[in-house]
Amino acid sequence: MNNMGHCNFELVPKRLFQIFPFFKYLMYTPSYHSLHHTQFRTNYSLFMPLYDYIYGTMDSSTDKVYETSLERKEEMPNIVHLTHPTTLESIYHLRLGFAWLAAGPYTSKWYLWVLLPVTWWSMLVAWIYGQTFVVERNMFNHLKLQTWVVPRYSFQYLLSWQREAINNLIEEAIVEADKSDVKVLSLGLLNQASCSAILYTLESSCICWIMELQGEELNRSGELYIQKHPKLKVRVVDGSSLAVAVVLNSIPKGTKQILLRGNLSKVAFAIVQALCEKGVEVVTVYKDEYEKLKLRFSSRFSNTLIFSKSFSSQVWLVGDGLRKDEQWKAAKGTIFIPFSQFPPTKMRKDCIYHTTPAMMTPKAFQNMHSCENWLPRKVMSAWRAAGIVHALEEWNSHECGEIMLDTENIWIASLRHGFQPVIAPAHN
Structure with missing residues (x-):
């Protein structure tokens, strides 16, 4: 509440009151x-305005100033x-929550369970x-x-019954x-969900359990909104191209095979x-994944797409769906490079x-005082970057659906x- 009260703009919605x-x-x-701060002998009781009301020290212009502040036109960004928040307690890691938590990568804290009633109230x-x-x-x-x-x-x-409401919220934001x-x-995150959606909870710096939902799509990486609003001036970007570039440039030079x-x-x-295309062998250990890749690329990469039961590759590219037991099959010193928005356990x-x-x-990036989810300070997800x-280069195309820069x-x-x-991490 103290952080909210010190904002330089009115953020409490009128609908709440x-x-x-x-x-x-x-x-x-x-x-x-x-x-x-600006009026004489009024609004003393910041954490309980009720006492100002009881003792007659509430400023007479309080309601009017509140409504006027809400009507003030905000300077819009470029x-x-x-x-969106991830777990229930992730709300405290936002900048509007606890500043000292937001300043570090998101990890689950046992003592936040004490705030469970507040957490549910905020939801x-x-x-x-x-x-x-x-x-x-x-x-x-x-x-x-x-x-x-x-x-x-x-x-x-x-939740299937929430998808329409979520899509409407995203669409309203775009409009x-x-x-x-x-x-x-x-x-960012599941706002661009396509073929699957994943639910995570975090324990320490890890994800401790995963629930996967396959099948129904959310918005096809934003393509749904472009189809509904073909005259949009704002460019909708899912950031896939930079995510791909980051992963490719994270693979050690000289690597001949990845899993x-x-x-x-x-x-x-x-x-x-x-x-x-670079001649690097891509190994899959599950037949269905191998068949999907073959279907996608036909026979173009028959020499580099390999189906194998071996987990011996020294470089693993991992996404949502990687199981804990599979990691134990990796050789010592294996490098795990995620390609999804959520980190592996x-x-x-x-x-x-x-x-x-x-x-x-x-x-030159200013005012970045909080961490983006589980990333370190001064580090930004490829999708956000x-x-x-896109804006700095003044590119005119969208990047969503099947479109990739x-x-x-x-x-x-x-x-x-x-x-x-x-900077690539060293051995733990």
């Missing part, structure tokens, strides 16, 4: 806090990244509120950037961005194609685990604008 009128006597808003409010909200504002050179959050958690993306002359909107394991996706297919101390596709932010590069071009462009590869 309309549904729960008594809340305005139990919590203070940024405008209430402003009057505390670039928007659209994300209820988010469900009722039903609109995206801003959690971060940044500057990079001449560009203004914002991170918007869809008020839905990962597990809600798995709002378009009306506000936003140049680029990038889709591919995980749900096949747009990013996975593009990585396989790029590796096979780290089961082996004698192996090397890369971060999910990401890049170090340029030095792709939107920034040239991976080499976007990699070179990202380096030119100051993004740097994340």
